[in-house]
Amino acid sequence: MPEVPPYLRRGYIIPDELFSIIPKPSEERLRQRPVAVPECPQEIPCAPCREVCPTKAIRMPTPNDIPVVDYERCIGCSLCVQVCPGLAFFMIQYVGDKARITMPYELLPLPERGEEVLLLNRVGQPVGRGRIIAVVPREKTKGDTPIITVEVPIELAWEVRAVRVER
Ligand code: SF4
Ligand code: SF4
Structure with missing residues (x-):
């Protein structure tokens, strides 16, 4: 039987593991405009993102393959983040010494633009504080998952994958 990778046994992936499976966008690309990055390492029959x-930026020869984004073709429209049922797609952009992370957000209340929130890593542990800079509610995602964009210190760009609203 093939060995189960540690991230599947553990239930979450760390950046080094992720970027051994898919390429990491270059810093130059991350500074140009938002780029979508899938954290979907399990071969499951699923392809709504593709x-x-x-722009047909998501390569997935069959629905059982893992998604790989052609970062040059990605226009940062965020539709993959909204549609993914596994909440596995994120968008990242570097701006100065900050990173802007766009992520799905299924809880209520939705954070508000300008609100300060607690930043959480992939395990749900607090790692810092950030500010919400955009919110797309469900009415505007055509029934798909609402998304938020949070600005975080750049060193947390590949750690923060959730936020907690503290009201
Ligand atoms: S953000 Fe838009 S263009 Fe980029 S991979 Fe997702 S759906 Fe495609
Ligand atoms: S829609 Fe989400 S869960 Fe399905 S293949 Fe794409 S990234 Fe993975």
């Missing part, structure tokens, strides 16, 4: 992408 179907929704307007």
